[in-house]
Amino acid sequence: MPRTVAERTDALPALAEVFREHGYEGASLSIIGKATGLGKGSLYHFFPGGKEEMARAVLAEIDGWFESHVFAPLREDARPRETVAAMFDAVETYFRSGDRVCLVGALALGEVRERFGESVKSYFERWLDALSVALVRAGWSGTDARALAEEAVVGIQGAIVLTRALDRPDLFQHIIARLRERLDAPSNGEPFGNAS
Amino acid sequence: MPRTVAERTDALPALAEVFREHGYEGASLSIIGKATGLGKGSLYHFFPGGKEEMARAVLAEIDGWFESHVFAPLREDARPRETVAAMFDAVETYFRSGDRVCLVGALALGEVRERFGESVKSYFERWLDALSVALVRAGWSGTDARALAEEAVVGIQGAIVLTRALDRPDLFQHIIARLRERLDAPSNGEPFGNAS
């Protein structure tokens, strides 16, 4: 851990954890200062826009990570089954089996929708679109691919809520495992009833 | 709307909406005062424990509503398919097609887990247990009933997150409709792969 933070990028991981743990309103500058090891002077040097700019920087970092590690491969890679499997791997690792909150999802539920609404919306839209593309490439119909993509992202977000509520990481892994099976291959039969 | 609030119960609906919209930390006493029409004097008269007591009262009210309108019927009513259908009806109405946040779920994600953790845990445990009981009574195996109950509650919570993120109430209704089908009857075939 560097005593001196050379770039604001270096502060983003700790910053992200603070926002995840305390939410936007609950993340006070004193908590942020302790978590990052930075005084207010340094914080405002790196983030002249204050807390809101810090949150936007964190959101952008999270978005960039998912874009390059998850969304882009789903959209562009020619091996859809591998990238879907890699998506679930990434989700299990990233959210630490539901122990770590999805900040984007938390902001969607939370207090400050209109402030970060556009970023939140774009994140989930691109996730759904990219996953749909991969599923179509894997052989699902467009309609089924959409429905399954929604089911997967909904399942992941819901699993985080329930896992934290019940404090049961095994539940998270169980739900992810079930989603893996269901998205695996269209040849296993029609997914369910009328996917209108 | 009564000018004078006779009991603290009368203030709970407005109070609940404030906590849902702003979260626990974001719900300031001035916002609460405006929403309830009560001054600080009255608020502390009804809730000597301050904001935390207000939130606990709201949680207890929500819990009581679900317990009597949803959980108890699922557990005790002899017509499981009807009570499961009624649960989905209640969910669609109560959460206003995903426009209204589940406060219990939001607290689970949010800032103050250790403060309300026990209430949150109990709420979701009783929901899962009650739904499992009804599904077993409807003919599902114990294992499948558990898995489907988890899937339903996870789906509902995830649907709220995604619906608010994308601002698409139709998505909420679509997901609920799919869950309805899947929980409807075991005679429609095995639910999916290995529900271990």
Added chain:
DNA sequence: GTCTATAAAGCGATAGAC
């Protein structure tokens, strides 16, 4: 039971020394 006034603390943000 409701009000106003007020206390004490914490908040986000700024300024200026170094």
Added chain:
DNA sequence: GTCTATCGCTTTATAGAC
């Protein structure tokens, strides 16, 4: 780039009049 001191404001909570 980091620090301390400080500003102005809002916060939760209390006190006391009515």
